[in-house]
Amino acid sequence: MKYLLIIFDGMADEPLEELDGKTPMQVAKKPYMDDLASRARVGSAITTPQGMPPGSDITNMAILGYDPHEYYTGRGAIEAASLGIPLEDADVVFRTNLVSTDGYLMLDSTAGHISTEEARELITLLDEKLGTSTIRFYPGVSYRHIMVWHGGPREISCTAPYKFQDQPFEQYYPTGDKAEKLIRLTEDSYEILDGHPINRRRRDEGLLPANMVWFWGESTVPNMPSFFARFGKVGAVVAAVDLVRGLGRLTGLKVIDVPGATGYIDTNYLGKGQYAVRALDQFDFVWVHVEAPDEAGHERDIDKKIKAIQECDEKVLGTILDGIKKRGYEVRILLMPDHRTPIATGSHSEGPVPFLLFDSTEVQRNHLPFDERAVEETQLRIEHAPDLMNLLLKVE
Numbered sequence: 001m002k003y004l005l006i007i008f009d010g011m012a013d014e015p016l017e018e019l020d021g022k023t024p025m026q027v028a029k030k031p032y033m034d035d036l037a038s039r040a041r042v043g044s045a046i047t048t049p050q051g052m053p054p055g056s057d058i059t060n061m062a063i064l065g066y067d068p069h070e071y072y073t074g075r076g077a078i079e080a081a082s083l084g085i086p087l088e089d090a091d092v093v094f095r096t097n098l099v100s101t102d103g104y105l106m107l108d109s110t111a112g113h114i115s116t117e118e119a120r121e122l123i124t125l126l127d128e129k130l131g132t133s134t135i136r137f138y139p140g141v142s143y144r145h146i147m148v149w150h151g152g153p154r155e156i157s158c159t160a161p162y163k164f165q166d167q168p169f170e171q172y173y174p175t176g177d178k179a180e181k182l183i184r185l186t187e188d189s190y191e192i193l194d195g196h197p198i199n200r201r202r203r204d205e206g207l208l209p210a211n212m213v214w215f216w217g218e219s220t221v222p223n224m225p226s227f228f229a230r231f232g233k234v235g236a237v238v239a240a241v242d243l244v245r246g247l248g249r250l251t252g253l254k255v256i257d258v259p260g261a262t263g264y265i266d267t268n269y270l271g272k273g274q275y276a277v278r279a280l281d282q283f284d285f286v287w288v289h290v291e292a293p294d295e296a297g298h299e300r301d302i303d304k305k306i307k308a309i310q311e312c313d314e315k316v317l318g319t320i321l322d323g324i325k326k327r328g329y330e331v332r333i334l335l336m337p338d339h340r341t342p343i344a345t346g347s348h349s350e351g352p353v354p355f356l357l358f359d360s361t362e363v364q365r366n367h368l369p370f371d372e373r374a375v376e377e378t379q380l381r382i383e384h385a386p387d388l389m390n391l392l393l394k395v396e
Helices: 031-038 056-063 076-082 116-130 179-194 196-204 227-231 242-252 269-280 292-298 303-328 387-392
Strands: 004-008 040-046 091-101 106-108 133-142 145-148 210-218 237-240 252-256 285-290 329-336 354-360
Touching: 004 056, 004 269, 004 303, 004 387, 031 056, 031 303, 031 329, 056 242, 056 387, 076 091, 076 133, 076 145, 076 179, 076 210, 076 242, 091 116, 116 133, 116 179, 116 196, 145 210, 179 210, 237 242, 237 269, 242 252, 242 285, 252 269, 269 303, 285 303, 292 303, 329 387, 354 387
Parallel strands: 004 285, 004 329, 237 252, 237 285
Antiparallel strands: 040 354, 091 106, 091 145, 091 210, 133 145, 329 354
8 A cells, every 4th residue: 555645735725705705726627636535535624733823834744643732843943954954952943034125124025936046146145244153054945045043042933924025024023032133134134135246137137136034933953753663654755845855854754856846836746746656666655745836825826826726736646646547556645735825815824624535445435525615514524633644544
């Protein structure tokens, strides 16, 4: 038996007036998901543990079978693990976004989805100018980067930049121990980057500048048992974003690189499906993650979100199902969003999300739709997200 966890990040939403009271999941043409759901169990899951925010770090950790109340120490260290950054117990790690501002407002938390090549040059410069024996900057992918502060503050609170787009950013500066140091680094980064040749060129081309960094996702090094030790399965992860790849590395999953996988709506959907099928030839368990629907939700772009869902269906799921059929594998599949990313707010939200659980050896007859309506109609309700992995793997 092969086991697949497929997460289309942020795919769930809320009814929209622009879609006549429907959601992007309901409007999108997704024949592969709908057909699979007709032969599967369709349920509802609460993926955000009580008292915690609905971040992808927390929800993905929970769905993978690890209780965030026990293992979660923050986002930054998870992403640092993806990049292979060496960490010590005394380190405090921050996710570091390249962002666009006018010196007052947070214009875009992704710096216009700056290219990785441009971003690397800017982050390298910040490390040269602002790095010290205790503070280092590490380049990641596109706008997503890491800052490690050796001996940094454990009692500090930061806010994710996508939560206050088009608002004065000073209102959301860090608070707590040594917050003034982070604020100074933020302001110094603006002085260094705003007039940089890369940003002058981006403005000339009508693009947003990457003219400041924003720190958030503060964390310490987590201690997580391997997936094999926990579930007895050897596994792999197919993902573009450092958050998911980092969770894979921390739990001993093989991280598979897919050419052209960007973590955005222009990602290589087909390649993700193809590499996932190849991974099944070697591993018992494969986790496939696609960020695109979430990014479209953050941009509050209905058309992009619908298109991303359709691409996930045709090129990712369709490719996987075709590969499974050709190989004759018996398979169990858990497919779901990790949380809602409503177009109306452009931010993550709490609340149950739909999931489907397919078993090729126990085909069901299901009439529930695989979309947000199932949350109200299903009798299969999972209140504790880590139980989803037990359900997928048939762990009693």
